[in-house]
Amino acid sequence: MTVRTARLSGEWRALLTLCGPLALVQLCQMAMTAISTAVLGHLGSVALAGGGLGAAIGAALVLVAQGVVAGLQPLAAQNAKAAERAQILVAALLVALACSVPVALALLNVSHVLALLGMPTAVAQAALDYCTACAWGAPFALCVASLRYFLVAVRRTRAVMAIAAGATLCNGVLSCMLAYGKWGSPVWGVRGVGIAWSLTWAAMLVALACYAVRVRLCPLAAVAQLPDAPGAVLERVRGVVRVGWPIAVGYASEIWLFLLFSTMVARFGTASLSAHQLALNLVNAGFMVPLALAQTATVRVAQHWGSGLRQHAARAAALTLGAGAAYAGLCGTLLVAFPDGVVRLFVERTDTRYVAVEQLANTLFALGALYIAFDALQAIAAGALRGMQKTRAPMLIVVCGYWGLGLPLAWALSRWITPAVVGIWTGIALAASCVAALMLWLLWRSEIFQQTRPRALGTRITR
Incomplete structure (x- = not known):
């Protein structure tokens, strides 16, 4: 070996x-x-x-x-x-x-x-x-x-x-x-x-x-x-808050955005709201593994980064991203391949709105699969950046991507696409793709990947 x-x-x-x-x-x-x-x-x-x-x-x-x-x-x-x-x-x-x-x-x-x-x-x-x-x-x-x-x-x-x-x-x-x-x-x-x-x-x-x-x-x-224990602990408090408050803002932006989307969908009728809730619950359940991978990336990158092993940190980030992409692909395949079976788990076939919910859910599950894939990549990339204590730039990407782009896009597409709930989920998926692209670019431009890439021939090394 x-x-x-x-x-x-x-x-x-x-x-x-x-x-x-x-x-x-x-x-x-x-x-x-x-x-x-x-x-x-x-x-x-x-x-x-x-x-x-x-x-x-x-x-x-x-x-x-x-x-x-x-x-x-x-x-x-x-x-x-x-x-x-x-x-x-x-x-x-x-x-x-x-x-x-x-x-x-x-x-x-x-x-x-x-x-x-x-x-x-x-x-x-x-x-x-x-x-x-x-x-x-x-x-x-x-x-x-x-x-x-x-x-x-x-x-x-x-x-x-x-x-x-x-x-x-x-x-x-x-x-x-x-x-x-x-x-x-x-x-x-x-x-x-x-x-x-x-x-x-x-x-x-x-x-x-x-x-x-x-x-x-x-x-x-x-x-x-x-020595100076109170002062040292106070300094640690500042460090925890400095690293943590952008994470909290990122969490809040996604949570309250989806609550706002739910209130928007509620105006489109019971069938739309039911299909939306089904897709949202499945997305939340599917996100548990990427969330665990993001925490894993934070820990592994932080351990290697603290030890000065930047190549190891880059390898840890790349492996967690690969695992996240594979998991997202599996979830998406299951959602797209077996949408009817998923709907039957939550809605009785004797329900008068079953057919309408099923038809909407089939489309929303496909869009939800795209969202899971993009959101998994951005969450894991943000976790790797968090291992280097970089939290403010990821926060800005999430807030601007979902609120600055996702909300207006979802609102506009809900007026152009029928049913309107499909337009909202299309906007969500498109915003997630932009957030994921920016987060991956930010990770690629970070120190762990910049330092581990081979220099071009003829490049003069300066100290």
């Missing part, structure tokens, strides 16, 4: 070791949302509408705040000293607690926003019940994100996967118990599902903290013993 082949083999093993558990963690989080939705559905249509809306709002707020905390990942992956890593973790936990305050306040005051949107009183009350129960769980969720990102950065992904799987089971049991009054619990309905969400994150925090302490990955006592 040649040296090059051995290095490629080692990088592939590292990629699979990191990406596999991370993908399962993302799927477990989706399973928690699906379990909550199923429990709410058995409480009635009002509970499903209000609680589901509250769950969507809560998930969006927490995800954006997690983007700020994600700034610790490249910092922790680049620092090999245990004391420095502990400083970064303490800083990230402080940032998580600070971010949880506006998230909790927003959840407690969600009724004002729902009133402005003209929501029915019963639906607004159900949403408020859910969000109020989730508000006190926001600090737990964001601290869990800090510990999870930290453990991933030091390549302890199996423990994160096992705890996430246990939390999914715990969430299902607690949701049924508190919502329906099972096993001697009072019947709390929608509020019970929110309480189960908060309790699950609290349990995850305890489990992750106990694991990190047991394997001595968090020498917090060493932080206090370092």
Whole structure:
């Protein structure tokens, strides 16, 4: 086996070791949302509408705040000293607690926003019940994100996967118990599902903290013993926020853009909205693996970049991009080849709108397959850039690409293409292709690829 082949083999093993558990963690989080939705559905249509809306709002707020905390990942992956890593973790936990305050306040005051949107009183009350129960769980969720990102950065992904799987089971049991009054619990309905969400994150925090302490990955006592410990931690806080806030803005731009698209599609009729929701749910589910690959790229590039191994960083970025392209191709093939089977999983054939939904879904799935491919490439490229602590330029590309180009394009095409929902998804796919192209170009022009490319003959080397 040649040296090059051995290095490629080692990088592939590292990629699979990191990406596999991370993908399962993302799927477990989706399973928690699906379990909550199923429990709410058995409480009635009002509970499903209000609680589901509250769950969507809560998930969006927490995800954006997690983007700020994600700034610790490249910092922790680049620092090999245990004391420095502990400083970064303490800083990230402080940032998580600070971010949880506006998230909790927003959840407690969600009724004002729902009133402005003209929501029915019963639906607004159900949403408020859910969000109020989730508000006190926001600090737990964001601290869990800090510990999870930290453990991933030091390549302890199996423990994160096992705890996430246990939390999914715990969430299902607690949701049924508190919502329906099972096993001697009072019947709390929608509020019970929110309480189960908060309790699950609290349990995850305890489990992750106990694991990190047991394997001595968090020498917090060493932080206090370092000279000028408060000043060093404060500097780490600035570093986490500096790297993380552009990530949060990028998350927020995509989340709120798709919420806006959903409100636009709602005006086109029930069949269009149903097909749109089907395509959107499948896109979100399909994005879990590219999201795990993006985190893998961040960790591997950061580790090589911090060690000065730029060729290894370039190889890690290229391999994750290749894996993402292969996965996106597989997802797209399945969506295009078996659209009818997918629709039958979610819509009864006896439904009066089944034919209309099926016809629209066939087209939207093809556009969704294109979107998955482009969005996977841009997310993984952004993850690789994040490993070099480059987050502002990717943020500008995402915001300008989706809001500056995607929104006007989707609105214009919805007026020119019939059905209008097809025009919106065409605009989304075109915007994603532009974002992916710019992100790949930015990665190609970065230091890891510029330094690893051979110089042209006759080029004079200067110092």
